[in-house]
Amino acid sequence: MPxxxxxxxxxxxxxxxxxxxxIFYEPPEVADAREKLLSHLSKHVPTRKLAGPVELIVKWCFPRGRHKxxxxxxxxxxxxxxxxxxxDCMTKLGYWTDDAQAVSxxxxxxxxEVPGIFIHVRELTPGDCWNCYWYDREVNVCCNSGSEYRADFRDPEDTCGCWTGDGK
Structure with a gap:
């Protein structure tokens, strides 16, 4: 959203x-920020609420001024x-039922140079496991503990159908 x-x-x-x-209240600058977000987000509300777990990627791009x-x-x-x-604004507009659905x-x-908020949101499915790559680098275990592909890469006999890395 530019x-x-x-x-x-x-x-x-x-x-x-x-x-x-x-008594808690929103000062005017927070109320203004909420209205600005609601106004811009309202143009992009999905036709149906996202169900189940959701992945949310947000890039906040502020006017650069003297920065690169x-x-x-x-x-x-x-x-x-x-x-x-x-x-909270996305919940109010009906992107999903509850922002607790954002699990990733x-x-x-x-x-x-071009300010804006760039948002990518998608429903996750049971098979989503991030291709195990990032998690293996940290602890050598497949990232999706609920997956049928659960794997401990310290065990050479154990494999994961989603694995795309080099195992190092």
Missing amino acids: MEPPTATHQKKKVRVVKGKP DGEWRTTKPDTDNLNKLLK EVCQKFWA
Whole structure:
């Protein structure tokens, strides 16, 4: 979605005490960020809610200013706070039933010549196992513990039908 991404997040919510009870509220900058996201996301709502586990990949591209195009943004807001508001908006619009369905997330933030939020979302199926590649590098075990292809690559007799790496 081409746009200047909002920087206000859920972390900026406020609390006030009324008659001894805490009342949480969104300050205007968070409400504005929510409305901006809802407005842009509403143009891309799927025809049916995504069911089951979901993979979510989000790239936040902020106006680069004095930074190089594609340079990592290492300043606030934090990626988890950015994605929280985004996922809440996607839930409200009906992308899925509950943002807890997002079981796999990649969130990156950059300085960019073309600002925007680029989102890839897809339903995961029981056979999805990321081709085992990344997980083998970490602990030598197939990434999908529920898969019929569960494999421990320390055992030369054990194999995985999804394995595409070199096993090193």
